[in-house]
Amino acid sequence: MINLYLIRHGKAKSGWNSFDPGLDDNGEQQSKKIALELSSIALEPFDILSSPLSRCIQTAEPFCEISKKKFDIEKRIIEIPSPIKNLEKRVIWLKRVLPLTWDQLLADKETKDSGIDFNLWRKNIIKFLLSLKKDTFIFTHYLVINSIISHIKKSNKVVFFNPDNASVTHLSLSDKNLKIILLGKEATTQIN
Template identity: 35%
Template sequence: MHPDPGLSELGHEQAKDAGRLMKEKISSYQLLSSPKKRAVETMEAMSEEKKYNFQIDSIFTEIPSSKINDKQKQEWLKEIFIAPIETLPKDVKEWRNNLISWLKNADGNFIVTTHFMVINSLVSYITKNNKISCFHPDYVSRTEIFIKDGELTQLILGDDKKTVINL
């Protein structure tokens, strides 16, 4: 099992398609990516036509699970999905709080290539859900969060799918 797999051939095509759909907008956004290879490759494919610059920001990396044995990771994630926020492990709470802090302080418009649990953490926070996981975004789906003056004005969830978690 590769610890940081890249995109499949299908993933590259999906990312290019997403970029084509956003080509009129992409230049007016700040572009950020998780440091994970598949997120970076997604941003590269999305911005391929014009080679837009983007920043890698570790705040958007996956849920911290390095202390979890690979054989136990899938079961651990299932438990995290349904656990009330207040019962999450300390490192997961800190990770989530850092994401929320970024969201509260973000100034401008952003496109971020990131991961299932990052998206869920932000959406669960802004919808006041007491669990970290509240929907199942599909691969290369687009979740849009609109905030003005610190208040949520609109939320558009990405395509929903029962995503398979590859470990």
Template identity: 35%
Template sequence: MARLYLIRHGKPAAAWGGDDDDPGLDETGQAQARAARDWLLALPPAERPTKVVSSPLRRCRETAEPTAQALGVTLEIDERVGEIPTPVALAAAERGPWLRKSFAGTWAEIEGDLDYDAWRHSITASLAARGNTAVFSHYVATNAVVSQLTGDPAVVVFRPDHASITVLETDGTDLVLVAKGREATTGVL
């Protein structure tokens, strides 16, 4: 079985719902990115990632870059591990309330123009097909994977902290949760 590491991005320079919809990392986030890299590099060679994948958003790319550089690999961008898509008709100012309402429910209850249950299945399927890989993603995407693997229909099944590393295993078809990453002591904000 190959090991996958699903890493939430480091602490961004701006909170979601702010003016910058694609913030990079602040100083704490940069330190968290280096700590994630160091943790991954300390793994036994057979478990160490050989590929690094990131959401297209800047906070994920900046969290992934130290690991990709240390491993000497090209950072692969994969939209499938990106942020939860916002409904098309939703104004930017409405994203925060929409997310808060979505977080309180199940995948089937999320309002929008997308099948969000199918969205979470597509993330999990994209991960199952990978070998030893470090995947840098987001709070909701990580919850999408963990909720599917545990059979819990809730959108939020745990609160992965910034740079939290969730460990998964795959045989190329099936994906198994080995360990949830470190949980945050505060909310998403």
């Protein structure tokens, strides 16, 4: 059995006004705290992977320092692609689609007009997870985690639960089968 730990990034400086915000002061503290927690469960051999976005990289760095390991960037665990470049309109789109099912999101006019293949985005995440060969700590995003949990639970919801910033969702992988060991701590939160 392989242990997979999905760590949602710490609180970002600006959740809605930037495509790639770093962590705010609270997020930096969260990343240091979660690094200590992760170091208490990390058993060699293990890998550390991060989304290419700053908030995930900055959340991973303290754990890398403690474990004396480097992380690799993994593009397949980046946040959901936005069909809209304008940040203000992107916020409106996100707020509109988060309560939907995946079928409803795919039928959304702005989503369809964008030409983005959200099913491919979701499939690539699962395909990537199933390819892992050892325990892995994955620093990623709200909707990536939700997409994975919805897949495991065979749910069509875009948002299955509300993983808090710097929360850890623990999965197992055995014989190409993903199972939930423990969902991360939940909070009322916005994507940031």
